[in-house]
Amino acid sequence: MALALVHTSNQSIIFRLRPDAKSRINAIYMTTYFIGGAAGSALGIFAWNRGGWTMTCLAGVGLVVFCILFSMIDAFLQKKQMA
Numbered sequence: 001m002a003l004a005l006v007h008t009s010n011q012s013i014i015f016r017l018r019p020d021a022k023s024r025i026n027a028i029y030m031t032t033y034f035i036g037g038a039a040g041s042a043l044g045i046f047a048w049n050r051g052g053w054t055m056t057c058l059a060g061v062g063l064v065v066f067c068i069l070f071s072m073i074d075a076f077l078q079k080k081q082m083a
Contacts, residue, residue, distance in 0.1 A: 007033075014026075014029055040063075043063075044056060044059065
């Protein structure tokens with residue numbers, strides 16, 4: 001359920017960028033979405049083959065840390081741009 005809500009929220013945000021280009025923006029978004037899903041699946045399989053649950057959990061934590069850092073950098077750059 002949460003994934004569907006995040007997906008809908010993301011689409012509403014990107015559609016506001018260029019309302020006249022919804023089809024193109026959605027095509028790019030969905031392509032990126034599925035590439036990300038495939039990459040995540042590949043990482044999970046790779047981690048499992050290398051170290052079972054321990055490595056799989058560490059890979060998951062690593063992705064969370066990466067996303068937090070990315071969000072913090074993005075927020076910093078947006079604040080800097082607004083100033």
